[in-house]
Amino acid sequence: MTSAHIPVEADWDQAPSLMEGALNLELSAATCDLSYWLNAVPQGTLRGRVLGHSDSVRPLDVVRQEGPLNTALKQELAFRSLAEEKATRAIGHLVALAPDNDCMEFYATQLIDEARHAMVFRSHLLQLGTAERELSAEIDRLAADDRDAILVPLEDFGLRVLRDERDFIGGVLILTVLVEGVLAPAAELSERKWRVFDPAAADIERGAGIDEIRHLTVGSSILREHLRRRPQDKPRLLELMAEGYKLWGRLPTSEQLLRRENLFQQGIQEHGHLLGDYEAWPGRRLKDTTPQERMETGQDWAHRMQRTRLAFMGLEEAV
Ligand code: FE
Ligand code: FE
Numbered sequence: 428m429t430s431a432h433i434p435v436e437a438d439w440d441q442a443p444s445l446m447e448g449a450l451n452l453e454l455s456a457a458t459c460d461l462s463y464w465l466n467a468v469p470q471g472t473l474r475g476r477v478l479g480h481s482d483s484v485r486p487l488d489v490v491r492q493e494g495p496l497n498t499a500l501k502q503e504l505a506f507r508s509l510a511e512e513k514a515t516r517a518i519g520h521l522v523a524l525a526p527d528n529d530c531m532e533f534y535a536t537q538l539i540d541e542a543r544h545a546m547v548f549r550s551h552l553l554q555l556g557t558a559e560r561e562l563s564a565e566i567d568r569l570a571a572d573d574r575d576a577i578l579v580p581l582e583d584f585g586l587r588v589l590r591d592e593r594d595f596i597g598g599v600l601i602l603t604v605l606v607e608g609v610l611a612p613a614a615e616l617s618e619r620k621w622r623v624f625d626p627a628a629a630d631i632e633r634g635a636g637i638d639e640i641r642h643l644t645v646g647s648s649i650l651r652e653h654l655r656r657r658p659q660d661k662p663r664l665l666e667l668m669a670e671g672y673k674l675w676g677r678l679p680t681s682e683q684l685l686r687r688e689n690l691f692q693q694g695i696q697e698h699g700h701l702l703g704d705y706e707a708w709p710g711r712r713l714k715d716t717t718p719q720e721r722m723e724t725g726q727d728w729a730h731r732m733q734r735t736r737l738a739f740m741g742l743e744e745a746v
Contacts, residue, residue, distance in 0.1 A: 432466075433466070433467060433470070433471035434463070434466075434467050434471070436448060436452055436454070436467075436637070436640055436641070437467035437468060437471045437472045437637055437641075438471060438472070439471075439472055439474075439476070439633075439634075439637070442472075442637045442640070443640070444615060444636065445611055445612075445614060445615045445618075445636035445637075445639050445640055446611075446612065446615050446728055446731075446732065448637075448640035448644070449611060449639065449640050449643040449644060449732060449736075450731070450732065450735050452640060452644050453644060453648065454640075454641060454644040454645050454648065455529075455645060455648040455649075455652075456529040456530050456532075456533040456645050456648065456649055457529045458645075459533050459536070459641055459645050460529055460532045460533065461532040461535065461536060464532075464536040468536070468540070468638070472634055472637050472638070473543075473634065476630070476634060478546075478547055478550055478551075478631075479547035479551070479627075479630060479631035479634050479635070480626070480627040480630035480631055480634075481630075484626050484627045484630055485554070485626075485627055486500075486554055486555065486624070486625035486626075486627055486628065487623075487624055487625065487701065489624065489694075489697075489698045489701065490555065490624050490625045490628075491554065491555060491556060492556075493556070494694070494697070495690045495691070495693035495694045495697070496624055496625075496690075496691070496694035496697075496698065497555055497556065498690055499687050499690035499691045499694060500555060500621065500624075500625060500628060501552060501555055501557070501565075501569055502569050502570065502686075502687060502690075503617065503687060504548045504549070504551055504552055504555075504628070505548075505549075505552065505565070505566040505569035505570035506569070506570040506573050506574070506578075506683075507544070507548045508544075508545045508546075508548035508549040508566065509545075509566065509570055509574050509578060510578055510610070511541050511542075511544040511545035511548060512541075512542075512545040513578055513581075513582050514541045514602070514606065515538055515541040515542045515545060517582065517585050517586065517589060517598075517602070518534055518537055518538040518541060518602070519538060520586075520589035520590055520598060521534040521537075521538075521589065521595065521598055521599065521602070522534045522535050522538060524589070524593055524594075524595040524598070525595065526595060530595075530649060533645055533649075537638075537641075537642055537645075540638040540641075540642070543638075544635045544638070547631050547634070547635070548631065549562065549566065551627065551628060551631055552565065552566070554627065573683050576678065576679050577678050577679065577680060577683065580674060580677075580678060581605075581606060581674070581678070584601065584670075584671065584674055585598065585601050585602070585606070588601060588667070589601075596649075596650065596653050596660065596664070597663075597664065597667050599646055599649050599650055599653075600650060600664055600667055600668065601667070601671060602646060603642070603643060603646030603647060603649075603650065603736070604646075604668065604671075604733065604736060604737065604742075604745075605668070605671040605672075605675065607639065607642055607643055607646070608643065608729070608732050608733050608736055609675065609729050609733070611636075611639050611643060611729075611732060612725050612726075612728035612729040612732055613684075613725050613729070614632055614635060614636055614639065615632075615636060615728065616707075616721065616724065616725040616728070617632050618632035618633055618636060619707050619708065619713070620691060620707065620713065620721070622705065623701060623702050623703075623705050623713070624694070624698070624701065624702075643732075643736065647736050647739050647740055650664075650740040650742070651739060651740045651741060654740060654741050654742070655741075661741070661742070664742060665742060665744060665745055668742065668745040669745070672745075681722070684722050684725070685718060685722060688718035688719075688721050688722055689718050691718070691721075692717070692718050695713070695714055695716075699714040702714040707721070707724075708724065730746075733746060734746055
């Protein structure tokens, strides 16, 4: 069977990392239409990896058995799967409100991407000891508090703009800059943290990260084009950003990250020898890092991502 040419940015082996791709690539809704996606994603990125990794890639026993690594990863996966589910549902509004066919097709593909992310994060819990019939109850047990404290306020904000005000471009701004722009660097950190302990989880992150390059770059390009056509919308969008940043400031995200990193740290203390000289980022061995350091590194990446994306759109005053 001959396969069509897979674009480099969606190729499993050749795609850049999420941070690198989202900082340096330019993709538009017109490029990333439905025919692009059908070729690049189901037949490219996901070929042989419908559940996010190939069958032969599995977590190490120290992650499958009960212990701090198991708990840390389960909490993270449960929370992420709820976040992705909420994103999927919200993107339904972007599909409905899309002003043209390119944007409609692009958000229809992003909707499927996010639904897939929710599925793969959820289904990986089955590899970590959760029984299938207990999956929803386990997700609630692991992540309902964080869902109510973090995801629900963000969702309410997004739904006010998308569902109540029917503001397409405002919704793109919230999704691209406030939600994905903030969460993407955490996803990259997660891929790096789990690469040795659970290569399947790291691959799941890698695949989601490849999709995320597209979501961030296309969302930014839609905003940039919109502002070029309608510069009079800029003050309104800046106001929305300010409101969004204020909301983030009130959410207990640092507490959540610190809790997760402290568990991971216990895992390093018990099983760090398995990490060898593996580096979390160039020049820094994962087993030498501290919870604080990993958190701050993720936050640095998030700030860099936001500054770069906002400058590209012409909203640099927002930071
Ligand atoms: Fe996602
Ligand atoms: Fe996304």
